[in-house]
Amino acid sequence: MDGSCNHYSISLSSVWLTCFCFCFIFVSAELHRFEHPVKADGSLSFFVIGDWGRKGAYNQSQVALQMGKVGEKLSIDFVVSTGDNFYEKGLASPYDPVFKDSFTKIYTANSLKKQWYSVLGNHDYRGDVQAQLSPILRRIDSRWLCLRSFIVKTEIVEFFFIDTTPFVDQYFQNPKHQKFDWRGVIPRKKYLRRVLKDLRSALRESVANWKIVIGHHPIRSIGHHGETKELIMQLLPILEANNVDMYINGHDHCLEHLSSITSQLQFFTSGGGSKAWKGDFHYLDGDEMKFYYDGQGFMSVELTATDAKIVFHDVFGKVLHSLDLSKQPYTAM
Numbered sequence: 166m167d168g169s170c171n172h173y174s175i176s177l178s179s180v181w182l183t184c185f186c187f188c189f190i191f192v193s194a195e196l197h198r199f200e201h202p203v204k205a206d207g208s209l210s211f212f213v214i215g216d217w218g219r220k221g222a223y224n225q226s227q228v229a230l231q232m233g234k235v236g237e238k239l240s241i242d243f244v245v246s247t248g249d250n251f252y253e254k255g256l257a258s259p260y261d262p263v264f265k266d267s268f269t270k271i272y273t274a275n276s277l278k279k280q281w282y283s284v285l286g287n288h289d290y291r292g293d294v295q296a297q298l299s300p301i302l303r304r305i306d307s308r309w310l311c312l313r314s315f316i317v318k319t320e321i322v323e324f325f326f327i328d329t330t331p332f333v334d335q336y337f338q339n340p341k342h343q344k345f346d347w348r349g350v351i352p353r354k355k356y357l358r359r360v361l362k363d364l365r366s367a368l369r370e371s372v373a374n375w376k377i378v379i380g381h382h383p384i385r386s387i388g389h390h391g392e393t394k395e396l397i398m399q400l401l402p403i404l405e406a407n408n409v410d411m412y413i414n415g416h417d418h419c420l421e422h423l424s425s426i427t428s429q430l431q432f433f434t435s436g437g438g439s440k441a442w443k444g445d446f447h448y449l450d451g452d453e454m455k456f457y458y459d460g461q462g463f464m465s466v467e468l469t470a471t472d473a474k475i476v477f478h479d480v481f482g483k484v485l486h487s488l489d490l491s492k493q494p495y496t497a498m
């Protein structure tokens with residue numbers, strides 16, 4: 166913002182009016198934006214994993230091995246991490262060896278040597294929260310990219326990454342019980358208002374055929390933590406009003422798919438990156454419940470402008486659940 170739009174001395178010819186409008190659109194989009202190219206045939210494929218960084222333990226290495234194999238087959242373009250990247254307390258600093266031990270030395274397959282787009286989970290907020298956001302990490306391993314809330318735009322799909330941890334009231338109610346690093350979040354109300362406002366305007370402006378929103382906490386889930394009431398109240402209405410296709414999260418250490426009865430929105434949990442919670446779920450009967458698996462694994466997504474294929478894989482590379490979605494190409498009004 167260099168103030169070039171505030172040239173009041175020049176009369177408002179139509180040229181300047183155009184400039185005003187463009188500048189306004191530009192300035193109104195506050196979230197960091199990244200562009201990611203699609204494949205030569207116009208398609209895209211990527212993985213989603215969550216809740217993983219445990220120096221290889223609890224099958225983290227087995228999940229990584231399968232990701233490497235499936236990643237080769239699908240020739241994935243990037244990996245999305247839904248947060249809780251490093252247990253138990255995020256990173257202590259950008260030079261914390263845990264980063265290499267739980268990330269660089271684990272996801273070693275060639276097919277995984279792609280960009281990783283990550284959000285923060287509640288466990289990441291228990292360390293030095295700014296460490297994971299630091300450009301120092303990108304110099305240690307160039308695949309790493311973690312921001313609080315941001316956008317990744319491609320020709321066929323736009324991803325909206327949302328920092329969900331600050332939405333959860335419980336984390337602010339017992340500060341002695343669990344320490345969170347709230348630098349950059351406090352004052353909380355202002356922070357949340359800003360996140361929602363930026364997301365709303367970015368979704369409204371989006372002309373992408375597919376819209377996918379990613380956060381750490383589930384909106385809907387039958388797992389251990391279950392639904393996040395703050396997100397049902399504050400985030401869900403925005404997603405439904407703007408025809409978002411998928412909401413993908415971690416936090417519950419399982420793989421899961423629910424559909425919505427009120428909109429096209431599909432809910433996916435990919436939180437099986439390492440320690441899983443066997444048998445820990447609330448039974449839900451009905452049309453919305455499509456799939457639940459309480460072991461480790463990951464999710465793959467293959468997209469074209471009109472079709473999506475979503476698959477959940479276990480630690481042996483077995484396909485646990487798969488789903489095809491399709492839609493008409495987006496046409497601007």
Ligand SMILES: *[C@@H]1O[C@H](CO)[C@@H](O)[C@H](O)[C@H]1NC(C)=O
Nearest residue numbers: 222223224440441460461480
């Ligand atoms: C690793 O995965 C296998 C297969 O799902 C499972 O039987 C085993 O309990 C897992 N190990 C741990 C430590 O979770």
